[in-house]
Structure formats: C-alpha cells, structure tokens
Amino acid sequence: MKKCKYCDLLVKTDRATCPLCLNPLSEDDGVQEERGYPKRQSRPLDKKSLFYRAVVFFCLGSTAVSVLVNLLTRGEDGPFWFPFVAFGAFYAFMLFRTVVLKRSYVFRKLAVQLISASVLLWGVNHFATPQIDWAMGYAIPMLAFAMNLVLLILSLTARHLYREGFGAFFLSQLIGVVPFLLWMLGVDCFRAIPSFWAPLTSACLSLLVLLEAFTISGRTTKEEFKKRFHF
Amino acid sequence: MKGWSDLDNAAKIFPCTSNEERRNLFGLYFYLTEPVDPALLAEALENTIERFKVFKVRLRTGIFWYYLEENRRMPEVFPESPYLLSPIEPYANNGYLFRVSYFENKIGLEVFHSLTDGYGAMQFLKALVYTYLRLCGHEIDPEGLIRGESESVFEEYQDSFQKLYDAGVKVDTSEKRACLISGTRYEDGWLGVICGSVPKDAFKKVITEYDCSYTQFLTAALTWSAARVPHLFRKTKKYPFQVFIPVDIRKRFETKTLRNFSMVVRTSILPDPKVSFADCVKLVKEQITEASKDEAFLPRVYGNIRSEKIFLLRIVPLFLKNIVMRAVYNRLSERANSFCLSNLGDPGIPTGMQKYIDRVIFSNGATHSAPINMGVTYYGGKVYMTMTSAIMERDLQKQFFRLLTGLGLPVTLETNDLETE
Incomplete structure (x- = not known):
C-alpha cells in the first residue's frame, strides 16, 4: 500500500504515481496486496478483421483494375469482360464474408x-x-x-x-x-x-x-x- | 418460460442502441479469500444456470421485435480479460448474454442489460458463488438469502412493468438536456477503473451530519465535483449536471422478478462552484425526494410502456424500429444524462458465506455520452465506490475523492492501472 500526500489517501498499486493527481506516491509499506485486475496487455491483432479488409481490397481492386484495363484496351467492337471479374469478385467476397469469416x-x-x-x-x-x-x-x-x-x-x-x-x-x-x-x-x-x-x-x-x-x-x-x- | 419470451419494457432499447462505444454492460465482482478453481467454477455455473432459467437464454431477432429464446447450450467460464466490460461476442459464449470470468481469487459476472438489472445479476452471482463454495467443500447456511436455494417461480420471468401500466394516466416523455462529459478516450475500448473504499462507520457519521442517505450524499458529492471541472463539459457547459440514478422498485411493488425492474430518478443542478457542498446536499435531497414519489416517476414508466403498445409502432419491421429507436435515443435519452450513479447497496450475503468473500465490487459500464459512471456496494463494513471511465482525464474522480478525504473519510484506492505499463 502506498500513500498520496497530495490527495491524502492510500493506493493499492505497483505504479509510482497517484492515479488521481499523478504525483509521486510514498514508498510501499511492504504489505503484500493481491492484484485486483489482470495486467494490461495490448489487444491481440484481430486477424479476422485484417483478413476481411484484405479480401475487400482484393475484390474492389480487381474489379477497378479490370474496368480500367477493359475500357482502355477494348477495340471498337471488343467485348466487355469486366462484369465477369466483378461478379466473380462479388461471389468471392460473399464466400469469404459469410462462410469463412462470419460465425453464423x-x-x-x-x-x-x-x-x-x-x-x-x-x-x-x-x-x-x-x-x-x-x-x-x-x-x-x-x-x-x-x-x-x-x-x-x-x-x-x-x-x-x-x-x-x-x-x-x-x-x-x-x-x-x-x-x-x-x-x-x-x-x-x-x-x-x-x-x-x-x-x-x-x-x-x-x-x-x-x-x-x-x-x-x-x-x-x-x-x-x-x-x-x-x- | 415457454421456450421464448419478449424482452421486458426496459430491455427493448438495449439491443437497438448497443455498439462498441455504448455496450450496455455492467459487471459484478466477488473477491474471495482463496484462489478460484476454474473447473469447479464451471461446474457451479452449470448447476446454477439450471435454476436461473431467466439467464439461460439467448437473444434472437424476430421480424418485429427481438426476443429471448431458451438456450440449450451450456455457458462457459473465461479467464478475466484486462479489458473490462468488453463486448460479449454471442458465438464465443454459446449465445449467452452474460460472461462469467475468474482471475486469481476473483469471480466476475458481466451482463448485457437486456437480460436483467443489477439486482437480478446480484442474485445470480450470489447463487453462483454459493454453489461454488459448496463445491469447494464449505458448509454454508443460505439463511434465505440465496435465490438459488428456493423454487423458481413464474414471477421471476415476468415483465413486471406491465403490471404497473395504467392506460388512463397522462404520460411524461419529456427529457431535459444535460451537460455532457467529454475527454480523451482510451484506445482499444479500454475502461479505466478507480475503486475507492471507505469504512462504512465513518461514512455513516458523515451522512448523519448532513442528514441524508448514501445515494443523496454521493450524488451531491458528484455534483459538487462536477462544478469544479467545467473544462470537461466544453460545449454543453450551459446545461445542468444531471445524475441518472436507477432505483430498484421490487419491494415497493412486491415482485420477485429477475428481469429489469427499476425506475429512474434524475437530479438536475447547474454546475456552480460558488454553491457549497452543504447546499448541494440540500438541493439533491429535495430533488431525489420529490422524484421518488409515485406521481413523479410513474408517468415516465407509463410513457415507455405506452410507446411499445402503439399498434402502428408494433407492426413496423424491426430493422426500421432499430433506426427510429436509435435516433430517438441519441436525440433524447442519451443527452439527458451527465453521469450514472447506481447504488446496489448491501448484497445480502449469508453470514456463513462472508468469511470466504473479501469484497464485492460493482462496475457500471461507461457509455458514449456518459463516459464516467459509478457503481456502489456496501460489504464487510466498507462502502465501495467504483468509477469506470472511458476517458483519460481524472479531474472529476480527483475532486470527488479529495472531497471525501477533506471530510475526514479515510479512502483507499485500487485501480486497473489505467494507462499502459
């Protein structure tokens, strides 16, 4: 247990400063106190979210690139093939989103x-x-x-x-x-x-x-x- | 329960308005005198959940309303996350709307508000800890204080708000705007906790001096503290500081329901640093006494019930209801509360069980508009005041606890380390 002389209260903590006024706390009285809360760790990287964003990027990117390439390289009566890519990307997105990523x-x-x-x-x-x-x-x-x-x-x-x-x-x-x-x-x-x-x-x-x-x-x-x- | 049930009147708003910043969760924590055995805790939970069918449900989406359906899977226990009151992932917890956790000698119960209120959750956690201690080999007399030891009754599942409803009474749905606390949010949805404990005897002496109750004193202390931190209110400074105080009304209306059943009292005082603490107590006392009268709070309850009974609203599909309810909530209710103070009081733990329990803590989750809230419990001759905060600024907490120490109360603080180590 430590004491904050500015706030005039006791603090159970491993930290050196008062949680209220942030001034230094007095030395520990040596009495061992149990921890009330788990130690803070940074949140683990959300792999699912990262993967999801990668899939969105891939689907939108492939569609956008195919539109651009198709329009630039298409001759006068050439075919529009970008819809195939767009529909494929849509299906791939739905497949990943609902089957792989989402728990339902x-x-x-x-x-x-x-x-x-x-x-x-x-x-x-x-x-x-x-x-x-x-x-x-x-x-x-x-x-x-x-x-x-x-x-x-x-x-x-x-x-x-x-x-x-x-x-x-x-x-x-x-x-x-x-x-x-x-x-x-x-x-x-x-x-x-x-x-x-x-x-x-x-x-x-x-x-x-x-x-x-x-x-x-x-x-x-x-x-x-x-x-x-x-x- | 017939396999499924409607959400109670108070619970209907929570699924529509919940998100990462407004989780509508609260937590109760029992600190035992010995380390928790997770395997025994899991067994205790499986035994207890069979008695508390109100908790053995999952939330489902209907065409017009959400509903609770009996959950055939079993709940699990989890090691406590450092991220207090983090959102409950339905699939990670077999669809349950609560999470039982353990950490060293601590057993925690974090609950989504659609399921129950603080009273209901406390009854469940008490029964769980009682069962756990018995599995550990301790003989305890329940002394009629453990709900799990009595038979389950129909009233436990009932939406008792419906019993109160009187269609003839004029309803009140007005909400006054409040000043709102704002600040620098913790990253990753972290909630900072500062739990202050004060000996109950010393506290009792002080509140006797001011001739008020614990809740009135704490509300006044918060209002007084708020007047000293105007920088936290920024653009909403001109509005009054409004403390939202849920009050359990089971005794008043004689019901045993374990679902939400509380009324709301709200104090509304313009933050003014010139007002003395004694005057603050006087104002708060007057307002709470007035707001606790039946004629003051029942019209508000009737207003909530009446809106769910409007035929046109009932037949609107749920996705549209969600949009409307969210907009109304953001526009009216969310702006009406500066701070939420919830006092659970004494949990009523049997004498034979008390020697195994060191302390009982109640954490009231922070919301988007009220990023600092307080939960209060009395146990083992102490009053525990737990301030949960989604923002890094601690000026309000500092003013509050310094006021208590200034009045001669010995305060001991415990935190969850707030910032990164």
Whole structure:
C-alpha cells in the first residue's frame, strides 16, 4: 500500500504515481496486496478483421483494375469482360464474408451461398451468352435443388439446425420456386428459358419441403413462426 | 418460460442502441479469500444456470421485435480479460448474454442489460458463488438469502412493468438536456477503473451530519465535483449536471422478478462552484425526494410502456424500429444524462458465506455520452465506490475523492492501472 500526500489517501498499486493527481506516491509499506485486475496487455491483432479488409481490397481492386484495363484496351467492337471479374469478385467476397469469416448458422451460410452463386451465374450468363438463358433454365434451379435437398436432410436429422436457421430455410425454398414462377409468368427477360424441367423439379422439391415443414414438422414450424412474427 | 419470451419494457432499447462505444454492460465482482478453481467454477455455473432459467437464454431477432429464446447450450467460464466490460461476442459464449470470468481469487459476472438489472445479476452471482463454495467443500447456511436455494417461480420471468401500466394516466416523455462529459478516450475500448473504499462507520457519521442517505450524499458529492471541472463539459457547459440514478422498485411493488425492474430518478443542478457542498446536499435531497414519489416517476414508466403498445409502432419491421429507436435515443435519452450513479447497496450475503468473500465490487459500464459512471456496494463494513471511465482525464474522480478525504473519510484506492505499463 502506498500513500498520496497530495490527495491524502492510500493506493493499492505497483505504479509510482497517484492515479488521481499523478504525483509521486510514498514508498510501499511492504504489505503484500493481491492484484485486483489482470495486467494490461495490448489487444491481440484481430486477424479476422485484417483478413476481411484484405479480401475487400482484393475484390474492389480487381474489379477497378479490370474496368480500367477493359475500357482502355477494348477495340471498337471488343467485348466487355469486366462484369465477369466483378461478379466473380462479388461471389468471392460473399464466400469469404459469410462462410469463412462470419460465425453464423449453417443454414444461413448455405442460403447466402445460394443467393450469391445465383447472382454470379445469372451475371455470367447475361454477359457471356445472352442468347440462351442457361442460368435460369438449368444452373440456378439445379443449384437450388441441391441446396434444398441438403437443407431438408439437415433439418430432418438435426432439429436444432432447423430452429436456428428457420428464416434461411424458408428463403432457400422460395428461391427454389422463383425460376419456375418466372417461366410461368413469362417475364420478359426470362422468356428465353429453354425448357421447364429443371425449374419444375426445383419448384416441386421446394413445395414438398414446405409441405413437410407444415405437416411433419408442423409444431416446430408453428412455434418458430409465432416467435419470429410476434408483434 | 415457454421456450421464448419478449424482452421486458426496459430491455427493448438495449439491443437497438448497443455498439462498441455504448455496450450496455455492467459487471459484478466477488473477491474471495482463496484462489478460484476454474473447473469447479464451471461446474457451479452449470448447476446454477439450471435454476436461473431467466439467464439461460439467448437473444434472437424476430421480424418485429427481438426476443429471448431458451438456450440449450451450456455457458462457459473465461479467464478475466484486462479489458473490462468488453463486448460479449454471442458465438464465443454459446449465445449467452452474460460472461462469467475468474482471475486469481476473483469471480466476475458481466451482463448485457437486456437480460436483467443489477439486482437480478446480484442474485445470480450470489447463487453462483454459493454453489461454488459448496463445491469447494464449505458448509454454508443460505439463511434465505440465496435465490438459488428456493423454487423458481413464474414471477421471476415476468415483465413486471406491465403490471404497473395504467392506460388512463397522462404520460411524461419529456427529457431535459444535460451537460455532457467529454475527454480523451482510451484506445482499444479500454475502461479505466478507480475503486475507492471507505469504512462504512465513518461514512455513516458523515451522512448523519448532513442528514441524508448514501445515494443523496454521493450524488451531491458528484455534483459538487462536477462544478469544479467545467473544462470537461466544453460545449454543453450551459446545461445542468444531471445524475441518472436507477432505483430498484421490487419491494415497493412486491415482485420477485429477475428481469429489469427499476425506475429512474434524475437530479438536475447547474454546475456552480460558488454553491457549497452543504447546499448541494440540500438541493439533491429535495430533488431525489420529490422524484421518488409515485406521481413523479410513474408517468415516465407509463410513457415507455405506452410507446411499445402503439399498434402502428408494433407492426413496423424491426430493422426500421432499430433506426427510429436509435435516433430517438441519441436525440433524447442519451443527452439527458451527465453521469450514472447506481447504488446496489448491501448484497445480502449469508453470514456463513462472508468469511470466504473479501469484497464485492460493482462496475457500471461507461457509455458514449456518459463516459464516467459509478457503481456502489456496501460489504464487510466498507462502502465501495467504483468509477469506470472511458476517458483519460481524472479531474472529476480527483475532486470527488479529495472531497471525501477533506471530510475526514479515510479512502483507499485500487485501480486497473489505467494507462499502459
């Protein structure tokens, strides 16, 4: 214990100065006092944050450079290829951010992957081969089909995953239905979907999964709806 | 609890307004007389959490409101971080809204305010330490002071604010602007702690002289000190120094709830160095007495409850609510408090347990607008006043503790070393 003669009080500290007035403290009285707080250490470097910033830099940098190079080197009728880089960078960013860096529920990670991969596929399709809509016709429905199958198996085997990722689970099912709905509605930009079997398969699975959610897993679904939509 | 529950009325604001600078955390620390065994502490925590279902929850996001859901995982214990009240990472702590830590002979509980208030947290920590000491082989009579030894009752989970609500009463939502302390912030979110202890007998003598309570005396001492550090207020000097004092109202309204249930008393005095300390005590006493009357604080409570009952507000999606609530909080509530003084009083520890506990400390987290706050506890014949600060300037603390020593009170200080070694 040390004494500050300026503040007229005792201080338990290893330091030589008073924590209030910063004047020197008297000599220690020799009585051993236990430490009340852990010693200060500088905060460990947040590697995740550093990595995240590196990924952001890489994604934005590659997009910016590709735009510049593409515009400067493109001939009169040369192709615009920078969107491929931009969509790839977007997907890489989403992949790192949601799957590698962020600790969240499995269902949420899968749903985010489904959305970002769909955006990537649609973008590549739109810019590379706009004459055939293979993304909406095959790729996205098949991706949604595979993802929803995985989600169904996971939800049936691990109920806690279903409860935790309830929102993401339903969102994935809705994405599974979208290509078929667009085909049915004959939306202008999707009229070139070559065939409907892939969107139909995906939509059927999504509807079956939703049916399962409201029948076999009806009680859990109802409870989760009540929780999430209570107002 | 039916598996999930709404946040109580007071808790609703915290998830929307929390960030790195406004963590809405507070901490309670028991210093034992022997070193803590982490394995036994973890076992004690697993036993205790089963009784305190109010704490066995995690925060989830709904479409319209946040809610608390039963947590099926078990909480863990952590070595205490030198960074006091650092944000609780949900994934690092299995989703729990509190963190149990240990350091040498100290057991700490840091809690997010959406879960409970100081009273609820103290009941939980007392039960945890009691269980821990029993696991260490000590026989202790709970003397009816340990909540964990009695049955869990429905009232513990209840939002008791709803019981108070009277739709017919005119509400009061007005907030007066206060002068705000500003200064040089510690880097890395460090919080400096200065804990002063004073023998309770000597303190009692002084407050008897001034004919006031501990809280009234401390509020007056802070207000008096604030008048001597005008440079800390910079642009807000013209506003009054307003001390925010949470008061536990469980006894008044006879409830056993472990969720937030306190009212707020606020003193408002223009900092004037010419006002003597005795006059300061008189002013504070008058204001606290007036503000503690039912007719003074209930309209404010009704105002908070009524706003959550407005249908249009209820059906607004949560992300929009967050934006609105944050803006309203920043504009009104955040500017209304210069300082927060929270007096937990005597924790009520059984006699047989006291020989294993050296001291009990309460740290009230600092916020963005009120970067210095104080938590008070009485234990073992001493009054512990813990000032937590997010800024490096210690002028207010210096004035405060020098006032106490000037009144003849023997003060012993302990700090967390404030600056880097």
